Amino acid sequence: MKRHALLLVVILLSYTITTGQNLLDTSIWTIGSGSVTGFNQNGLSSENSRELGLNHVGDEVLLWKASPDINGNTAGGWTTNNHTIDNTKAYRFSIWLKKTNSNDGHSYFGCTTVLKLDNAVETYPYFWKGDLPKLDRWYLLVGYVHEHSY
8 A cells, every 4th residue: 555655646746846837827818908917018009919719729718919010020919027947947938829811020939038058148039930831720839948957
């Protein structure tokens, strides 16, 4: 019996250690436009809205919709407040992204500032930028920031 209990504890500890934690809280999003606490809009409020829609598995959820105007620049989307990290740990960034209507403009997925392996500071590094392969299809974008000893 003790052997089974130990195995259960090991499994639970392994699960706790290997599962990630989301540092972003989207539960505060409400239907509307503009910024919300912790999510700063890129561009004008008219280019940023939160509305109900279907996610990548067909569930109705609250989505952030970027609707850039014809002026371009940082039009639509969001950035978050900075988070203190532990440089001995790796971090995974992931978002679901779907582009509709046209491939005009680019989509960007990145973070604010990182220290590169050569100790140079890089501001606004992108894990990815460009056009998605197909319109009206969800894509999971994933980027990593590795621990300092990587």
